[in-house]
Amino acid sequence: MNEDFTTKWISQLKKGTLSFLVLSILKDGKEYYGYDLINEIKKRTQIDIAEGTLYPLMNRLKKEELVASKWVEQESGIPRKYYTISTLGLHTVNEMKTYWDSLNTTINAI
């Protein structure tokens, strides 16, 4: 039933929500690495993020200094890049939340 349009729409909707989602998850201060975030988001939200989406997204957040990262060698396996939210990131995600809530209120009022 017009799955095409709704599917495409969901992809467009992600353009605003993924950075918000990631920062929201990091908000409580816990560390996550990229691959982990993909699974965490899938588990919590049923939203699939392609690797080719998440890794560049994390690089942008890093470049904007909303998150910090550090490489952590594993005793076995591939090194992981762990991310933590910054003060600026916390401030930004709070602004986002305020905007999101007002947008949601507006949409519900229509």
Add this chain to the structure above:
Amino acid sequence: MNEDFTTKWISQLKKGTLSFLVLSILKDGKEYYGYDLINEIKKRTQIDIAEGTLYPLMNRLKKEELVASKWVEQESGIPRKYYTISTLGLHTVNEMKTYWDSLNTTINAI
């Protein structure tokens, strides 16, 4: 205050929300023309939509057959292109609303 990032983010967020907003406004069956929609949305939501954004958006919605349009000559002034939502549009906006609500619930739960 990192206004840059939040401002850019809001622009990205619109990529998912504008079509949803427009269809939501048309949902009750009332006719609107483009210029009118820009003002209506600004009044109801404080969201500014550039003309270069709305007119191509309406063309996409038309092409996808989510809305129908008809030209209406004015006794004085420039002809207006009036839009009405289609059955497919109604169905689609309901799907969008369902998705939006679940997304909102998810975000609030994080």
Add this chain to the structure above:
DNA sequence: ACTATATACTTTGTAATACTATGTATTTTG
């Protein structure tokens, strides 16, 4: 009469971002 503003729609070029596909490398599982 002239100018600016408002109305109403269109088009062109740019920037941002999700996605597919592909690549690299290690470890675990069948």
Add this chain to the structure above:
DNA sequence: CAAAATACATAGTATTACAAAGTATATAGT
């Protein structure tokens, strides 16, 4: 020993908001 899972990266494509400019009519101000 092959396949799948883990973990990160990059190149190319499609979509879409936006700024800017254009066309055309009507009105308000000076």
